Amino acid sequence: MNAEDWITHLDMAAHPEGGYYKQSFVSPEKISLAAHSAERNLYTSIYFLLRSQDISHFHRLKSDELWYFHAGHAVTVHILDAEGNYRAEKLGLDIAVGERPQVLVEKGSIFGSTVEAEDSFSLVGCMVSPGFDFADFELLLQAELLELYPNQGKIIKKLAYEKIPGTLSDR
Structure with missing residues (x-):
């Protein structure tokens, strides 16, 4: 199957950070933590597809x-x-070339x-705990990141938006 087949069969939508997604699971259990503005699901999970011509832009989560x-092919996080x-x-x-089947992105990381x-794609699953909510999602701009991390200019210019496009929707 190619990327478009996965997007169609999984009924995926465009994601504001780039790529395509579809929510696959939501925990019915709830949790309250000081770091979050309101109660959250214990976990949420999505399918996420990124094509080689797409970029998942720099963002940060509270979870x-x-x-x-x-x-598909390997994705670099x-x-x-x-x-x-x-x-x-x-x-x-x-594994022989250093790939891993699971990668953890710690809360607060960009x-x-x-x-x-x-001409390829990667289909992954992303599980967020406490569960994802757009209230906890922050897209970051090049200018603010370059000011904070001037030594990381090359990757910031590659992955951060100069200007944030459009509006955010639930995932």
Whole structure:
């Protein structure tokens, strides 16, 4: 199957950070934490598809996000931690070249993703705990990130929006 087949069969929609998504699970259990403005589901999960011509732009969540590889080519998850240290995690199944089938993005980290293989895609699952809510989602601009982390200019210019497009919708 190609990317468009997955998008169609999973009834995916465009995501504001880039790529395509479809919510797959929502925990019926709720949790309240000081870091969140209101009660959240214990966890939520989505399918997320990124094509090689797409970029998942730099964003930040108030919850941990665990990524699982499903299909296609490896995806690189680019992460800036709270101190501004950069690391690239390869999510895929080729363990011999350093890919891993699961990658954790810690809450508060700034992250985005890319598919490096030309004319390809990656289908992953993303589980967020406490559950995802757009109230806890922040897209970040190049100017603010360059001011905070001037040593990370190359990756910031590649993955951060200069101007945030459109409006956000629930996932």
